[in-house]
């Protein structure tokens with residue numbers, strides 16, 4: 243069985259994230275890390291592997307797309323326990339939108355499936371930077387696969403997958419047949435920390451770097467120039483004006499707070 | 510003028526307010542037309558609702574053969590309809606499902622996609638907020654049919670008389686689109702409060718509640734508000750995940766957000782920072798949430814909330 247887990251290297255959310263002069267996200271000048279939300283995907287991929295340990299061989303491949311530092315995200319996945327990693331890196335990719343990113347991921351997944359077919363493409367619920375949550379759907383569409391998304395619980399047996407998903411209206415159980423695209427939420431279970439053994443073992447695991455040519459894509463298909471959308475303006479939101487503050491003593495603030503709510507017509 | 514397709518958000522034919530908001534935006538770009546995917550016999554009822562907000566046509570796709578099959582068939586139906594009517598744009602409600610439909614649709618139609626718009630202008634630009642609301646982006650689709658998902662509460666729905674002509678559309682759904690299926694559903698118990706993403710007022714509680722949401726809920730009910738929670742409160746098991754506001758929960762933008770016992774971590778702010786008015790109650794005057802507040806109370810929420818709830822009640826009496 244082959245599981246490909248998508249991992250993204252993102253700017254640290256607690257750092258000062260900003261835009262480049264060309265209005266793309268500055269991915270080089272700020273500290274980055276493996277998107278925390280992708281750690282849950284790695285975890286669930288590893289759990290599938292472990293649950294099947296006695297029956298069949300499961301290979302977990304971490305796949306990342308991005309500039310040089312993105313390899314760190316792949317390395318972290320290897321330390322957590324993924325078997326191998328692929329980093330698609332090409333100067334032409336900078337500034338790619340979700341459509342182009344999903345194209346790169348689709349071609350890379352297809353190439354990974356050349357030896358033995360890919361059964362599950364595992365994703366996080368969103369990236370912590372752009373947060374579009376559309377890449378799994380686009381990727382599924384490109385690969386012609388069903389998608390079962392936003393799982394809080396994942397179960398699989400043979401080629402059958404069942405997930406639990408909480409929506410506003412209901413808790414749903416969704417079933418699908420492999421191959422498929424699966425995404426998991428941060429409710430799916432704490433992701434493991436790399437152990438010392440894992441960190442040492444990761445050094446010997448294969449981490450390949452592929453160019454666009456390696457996955458049969460032309461540079462013109464990706465990057466800012468190939469984008470289907472443009473950003474015309476990125477304006478820093480004006481800081482909120484300092485508001486009123488009161489200190490409460492045994493409920494003394496109630497009148498002032500009620501006055502404020504009344505002044506805004508909430509009561 | 511070309512049609513602008515609006516995917517109707519509904520529960521068994523009861524149209525949600527977000528649909529009216531999308532129709533209002535659609536009128537800026539062309540002729541508003543609703544797309545209803547649901548029970549064919551609910552078509553007339555839906556048409557009645559959407560024509561009051563300017564829908565000239567209502568394309569009805571019978572969902573009998575695709576019910577329970579998630580987003581792939583919806584995207585397929587929309588793509589076929591779009592090829593037929595060649596709309597000026599397609600507007601979709603920005604929930605988890607809407608975004609997935611939009612993602613598939615944009616690949617099918619080879620068209621650009623903008624998600625989570627908070628406004629759409631006459632000339633077709635879409636406004637989004639980025640990085641936890643610290644930036645406002647203005648962008649547009651430059652290739653294909655613009656597909657834009659719009660967040661609820663982005664615009665006030667404007668009533669406008671539309672013809673609301675029902676036009677049945679026979680979509681051809683492939684077997685491949687019917688491979689992932691809902692096999693069981695357990696409806697959530699109704700809380701009697703507004704839905705988080707649609708509420709005009711939200712009263713939230715965090716770790717500072719210590720697990721006792723009584724005071725938070727009493728104020729919420731006095732204000733007719735929805736109840737929200739921080740992840741710390743959700744992770745502690747005090748509220749289900751559907752209550753969570755923030756990066757990995759709901760992103761909300763109500764008229765009023767009242768944060769109680771919530772420190773204001775970046776991931777929480779990402780979900781509420783664009784609220785129009787923000788109030789917080791927190792014991793710690795250094796709590797980062799106070800960087801956002803229009804009105805801040807430094808104090809114990811278990812004292813402050815009952816006192817203010819009582820005060821509001823007294824003034825209303």
Ligand SMILES: Cc1cc2nc3c(=O)[nH]c(=O)nc-3n(C[C@H](O)[C@H](O)[C@H](O)COP(=O)(O)OP(=O)(O)OC[C@H]3O[C@@H](n4cnc5c(N)ncnc54)[C@H](O)[C@@H]3O)c2cc1C
Pocket residue numbers: 278279370428714715716717718738739740741742753754755756757758759769770771772773774775776777780790791792793796808809810811
């Ligand atoms: C990938 C990722 C995603 C995340 N997504 C989300 C998300 O979607 N939503 C979210 O909320 N968080 C999210 N978080 C978690 C976030 O970082 C914070 O840990 C969380 O928001 C803290 O919740 P809190 O403010 O309730 O708790 P704390 O940070 O512990 O704050 C509690 C506050 O309550 C105050 N307090 C205590 N007692 C009282 C009292 N009696 N009266 C008044 N005030 C009191 C304290 O002064 C303190 O400020 C995410 C984190 C990560 C890493």
